[in-house]
Amino acid sequence: MSTPEAIAPGAPDLRSGPRKERIKDRAFRVAMLFCLAVALATLVALVAQVAVKGAGSLSGHFFTDYASSFPENAGIRAALLGTLWLMGVCAAFIIPVGVATAVYLEEYADGTKWWNRFIEVNIQNLAAVPSIIYGILGLAFLVRGPFGMGRVVLAGGLTLALLVLPVVIIAAREAIRAVPPSIREGSMALGATQWQTIWKQVLPAAVPGIATGVILALSRAIGETAPLILVGAPIFIAFDPTGLNSDFTVLPLQAFNWISQPQSEFKDLAAAAILVLLGVLLLMNALAIWLRNRYQQRW
Amino acid sequence: MAPGRVSLGATNRRLGERAIRVALFAAAAVSVLTTLGILVALLRETIAFFGDVGIGHFITDGEWSPLFAPPHYGIWQLINGTFLVTGFAILVAIPLGLGSAIYLSEYASSRARKFIKPVLETLVGVPTIIFGYFALTFVTPTILQGLLGVDVQIFNVLAASLVVAIMILPTIATISEDAMNSVPQSLREGAFGMGATKLQVSTRVVFPAALSGIVAACVLGISRAIGETMIVLIAAGQKPCSGVDPKQPCETIAAFIAATGKGDIPTGSVEYKTIFAAGATLFFLTLIFNAIAIRFVRRYRQVYE
Numbered sequence: 001m002s003t004p005e006a007i008a009p010g011a012p013d014l015r016s017g018p019r020k021e022r023i024k025d026r027a028f029r030v031a032m033l034f035c036l037a038v039a040l041a042t043l044v045a046l047v048a049q050v051a052v053k054g055a056g057s058l059s060g061h062f063f064t065d066y067a068s069s070f071p072e073n074a075g076i077r078a079a080l081l082g083t084l085w086l087m088g089v090c091a092a093f094i095i096p097v098g099v100a101t102a103v104y105l106e107e108y109a110d111g112t113k114w115w116n117r118f119i120e121v122n123i124q125n126l127a128a129v130p131s132i133i134y135g136i137l138g139l140a141f142l143v144r145g146p147f148g149m150g151r152v153v154l155a156g157g158l159t160l161a162l163l164v165l166p167v168v169i170i171a172a173r174e175a176i177r178a179v180p181p182s183i184r185e186g187s188m189a190l191g192a193t194q195w196q197t198i199w200k201q202v203l204p205a206a207v208p209g210i211a212t213g214v215i216l217a218l219s220r221a222i223g224e225t226a227p228l229i230l231v232g233a234p235i236f237i238a239f240d241p242t243g244l245n246s247d248f249t250v251l252p253l254q255a256f257n258w259i260s261q262p263q264s265e266f267k268d269l270a271a272a273a274i275l276v277l278l279g280v281l282l283l284m285n286a287l288a289i290w291l292r293n294r295y296q297q298r299w
Numbered sequence: 300m301a302p303g304r305v306s307l308g309a310t311n312r313r314l315g316e317r318a319i320r321v322a323l324f325a326a327a328a329v330s331v332l333t334t335l336g337i338l339v340a341l342l343r344e345t346i347a348f349f350g351d352v353g354i355g356h357f358i359t360d361g362e363w364s365p366l367f368a369p370p371h372y373g374i375w376q377l378i379n380g381t382f383l384v385t386g387f388a389i390l391v392a393i394p395l396g397l398g399s400a401i402y403l404s405e406y407a408s409s410r411a412r413k414f415i416k417p418v419l420e421t422l423v424g425v426p427t428i429i430f431g432y433f434a435l436t437f438v439t440p441t442i443l444q445g446l447l448g449v450d451v452q453i454f455n456v457l458a459a460s461l462v463v464a465i466m467i468l469p470t471i472a473t474i475s476e477d478a479m480n481s482v483p484q485s486l487r488e489g490a491f492g493m494g495a496t497k498l499q500v501s502t503r504v505v506f507p508a509a510l511s512g513i514v515a516a517c518v519l520g521i522s523r524a525i526g527e528t529m530i531v532l533i534a535a536g537q538k539p540c541s542g543v544d545p546k547q548p549c550e551t552i553a554a555f556i557a558a559t560g561k562g563d564i565p566t567g568s569v570e571y572k573t574i575f576a577a578g579a580t581l582f583f584l585t586l587i588f589n590a591i592a593i594r595f596v597r598r599y600r601q602v603y604e
Contacts, residue, residue, distance in 0.1 A: 021496050028498040029406055035398025036407075039472065040415070042465050043422055046433045053436070100326030108320055109327075123330050128519075128589050129582070130526025132553045133337060135560065136578045140340035144566050162333050169330070195319045216424075223426025226528035226553070230560040230574075252428045259432055259533055267436055274429050285421060 050278070054271030062272060066238040067254060071265035076273050078237045079254035082153070083222060083280075085241050086250055089157025090164070090221050095214055097161075098168030099203070102210075105169075106176040107198055127166040134163040135227030143231050154244040155231050160224060164217040171213020175206035208295035215288040219281050225252040251277045341582055344575030351569050357576065363539040363555075365573050372573070374580055376539035380456075380549040381584070384531055385524040387460030387545055388467065392524075393517055395464070396471030400513075403472070404479035405501045416476070422469040431533030434462035439534065454536025454548035462530050467520035474519065478512020479505050511599040518592035522585045528553040552581045 065075025101123075109116040138159030142149055149155050179202050187197040203210075228250060236257070237249040249257075251273055258270035349357065352372045360373030399419075403412055439458040443449045451457055482505050490500045506513070536548025537558050550558070556577050564570045 021498070025496040025498040028501070029402075032398045032402035032406060032501075035395045036402045036415070036472075039395050039399045039465075039468050040418075043469070045437075046425075046429060046465065049433060049437050050429060097326045097329050100323045101330065104320075104323035104327040108323060119327050119331060122334050125586075125589065126330060126334060128522060128585065129337065130522075130528070130553065130585055132526065132528045132556050133341075133578055133582055136556065136574060137333070137337050137340055139560060140344070140575070141336055145340075165330060165333070193313060193316055195316050220424060223424070223428070225426065225428045226532075226557055229528075229532075229557045252426055255428050255432070256529070256533070259428075259435065267432075270432060271436075274426075274432060277426060278429070281424070281426070285424075 047278070050271050050274050053268050054273075054275035057269050057272035058275065063276075067236050067249075067257070068238075069236075071263065071269055074258075074266075074269055076251065076254055076276060078240060079249050079251045079273065080276075081240050082237070082248035083250045085153045085246075085248060086157045086160060087218055087222060089154060089244070090161045091214065091218060093158060093161035094165055094168045094217055098165055098214070098217075099172050099210060101165075101169045102172030102176055103198060103203075106173055107194070107202070123166050123169055127170070130226075131163055131224055132226040132230070134159055135230035137162065138227060138231040149245070151231055151247060152245050153241055153248045156228055156248060156250070157244075159227050159231050160221040163224065163227060164221045167217040167220060168210075168213050171216065172206070172210045175209025175213065176202060178209065179205045208291055212288045212292050215284050215291070219284040219288075222250075222280065222284070223252055223277060225256055228253050229256070251280075337582070341575055341579040344572045345579045348569070348572035348576040351572065361541065363550075365559075365570060370569075372576075374552075374577070376541055377550060377552045377555055377577060378580065378584075379541055380531075380535070380539060381525055381551040381553070381581075383456050383540075383543060383545065383549055384460045384463055384527075384535060384551055385521060387456065388463035388524045389517070389521055391461060391464035392468045392471055392520060396468045396516070396520070397475055397513065399468070399472040400476040400479055400516075401501050401506075403476050405497060405505060416473065419469045419473050423473065425466075427466060427527060427529040428533075430462045430466045431529040433465075434458045434530055434534035438462055449546065451546045452536070452548055454534060454538075456535055456545040456547065456549045459531050459535035460545065462534065463524050463527055466527065466530065467523050470523060471516045471520040474516035475509065475513040478509035478516065481512075482508040511596045514595045514599070515592050518588055518595070522588045522592075525588065526553055526581065526585055528557050532557050552577050552584075556581070 061073075062075045063080065064077055065073060066078050067076075068074040101119075105116070105120065109119070111117065138155055141147060142155040142158055143151055147155075183201050183205065184197050187201045188194070192200065232249060232253050237247055241248045255270040255273040255277070258266040258273065261267070356372050357374050360371050361375060362371035362373050363376040364371045403415060407415070435453075435458070438461055439451060439453060439455060443451050443455075443458055449457070486504055486508060487500050490504045495504070531551045532554040535551065535554060537550050537554065538548045539555075540547060540549035556574050559570065560574050564574075
């Protein structure tokens with residue numbers, strides 16, 4: 001910072017230009033601040049409104065009761081369990097496939113070969129496909145068509161898994177890339193094979209980054225509604241999902257069902273279900289941040 | 300090789316190493332198969348749909364009413380709805396998003412920035428069902444009909460687009476802020492040295508230098524708006540429309556897919572195929588926008604040391 005100096009009377013103030021420019025500058029600053037304020041205020045209003053409307057319906061029985069045609073008896077038991085099941089299926093798919101893809105692309109793939117470049121470009125493009133299109137994919141191949149499993153837990157979980165797979169791959173690649181080459185060279189120099197090096201040295205060092213990516217991917221999957229409208233339960237589910245072949249509903253889908261009801265009591269229930277969803281998401285994000293700070297290595 | 304010398308290659312070529320390589324490649328192929336699956340699913344049923352309805356109807360018919368008798372299958376009404384919502388949304392989201400980005404990058408103290416940036420980044424991942432709820436139960440009745448006294452129907456384009464704008468705002472703001480933030484400080488200092496005001500530095504130095512990133516952010520926002528389903532399904536109604544009146548309900552492509560796919564429609568019926576024809580249209584629309592973004596970014600990218 002330069003020290004302000006006295007300006008000779010009559011000389012123009014060179015530090016901030018002519019007066020007109022200074023006023024325009026002020027006005028611009030205020031306008032930009034206004035944009036940010038509006039953006040933050042609406043987003044705060046969004047969360048606040050859900051919290052105000054939903055808080056009243058949060059009670060013990062809301063978590064343990066099934067959906068019902070009487071709003072005062074309705075709860076999210078089936079939706080909570082369905083969400084847990086789907087996240088289980090999703091994690092069981094995206095962790096091995098996502099990490100294996102990342103390992104292949106970072107450690108094995110020859111970037112000059114067209115098929116490896118194709119895989120990379122393809123992953124980037126998949127990340128930009130609207131989620132409803134994944135619902136169509138699930139509907140055509142998993143719910144009906146060759147697999148024909150119906151609107152069950154496995155179909156829903158796999159649809160979400162394919163949807164968030166790019167997130168895991170991109171995060172895992174970054175984590176693997178961050179492990180310095182000297183670790184690999186040291187391991188290889190001691191006679192380890194490439195896979196031994198990856199399994200015993202690279203992956204353990206990359207686990208925090210990979211885990212963060214997996215949690216972020218699951219936190220995206222947990223809030224997805226659109227694809228599950230096509231592969232999920234169309235009606236009220238008033239039983240616990242019992243396995244991969246069970247019908248299911250999930251929190252956002254249950255919330256959508258309640259929003260679609262004309263009575264305002266049901267809309268408040270939807271707000272409560274969304275509030276629970278937001279709570280779960282907040283926990284997952286906090287866990288991801290904690291993992292990153294706690295285990296992140298600086299090489 | 301001379302006797303007594305040890306080979307420097309691996310002494311034990313383990314078969315497992317090759318098997319692992321193949322398995323890893325197979326995992327990488329899953330993402331390619333996903334793309335292939337999407338293309339096959341969309342195209343197969345879309346071609347069957349054109350066999351039933353005729354591609355001419357799809358493109359030239361001015362009305363979309365597949366459930367009425369006689370049915371009409373003109374996709375333009377759905378495209379109209381999609382562009383209507385997206386258009387109004389970006390009118391609001393791009394100025395607000397870029398304004399927020401300029402303030403964060405050029406004006407805000409580093410402490411404020413450190414606090415606000417992660418908040419915006421977290422908001423990118425908020426489930427869109429919340430936005431739908433907000434549009435239907437707050438924006439339409441309280442803001443539009445109540446506070447502003449606009450004569451809108453319960454389901455209307457205006458509320459949906461405003462809320463889609465709120466949804467894509469954090470995306471536009473955070474990505475373009477990244478771009479502005481990575482403009483080298485020396486450029487700003489050079490401009491300040493010539494006596495420029497902050498306004499001039501922000502709009503004539505930082506903004507053009509970060510243009511490729513800013514455009515990428517906006518196009519990403521647009522393509523999210525085009526594919527957004529829950530907000531429009533909940534708040535914009537399920538009635539296809541022509542014209543640009545935002546006070547009436549209007550169905551978008553994504554909303555149609557969800558509304559139709561919700562029920563148990565028989566496989567192979569024309570109704571079932573409409574989902575795929577609409578899906579293919581949506582898929583190619585977003586593809587076009589992404590391709591434009593990639594070209595633009597390549598063309599205008601500035602590389603600093």
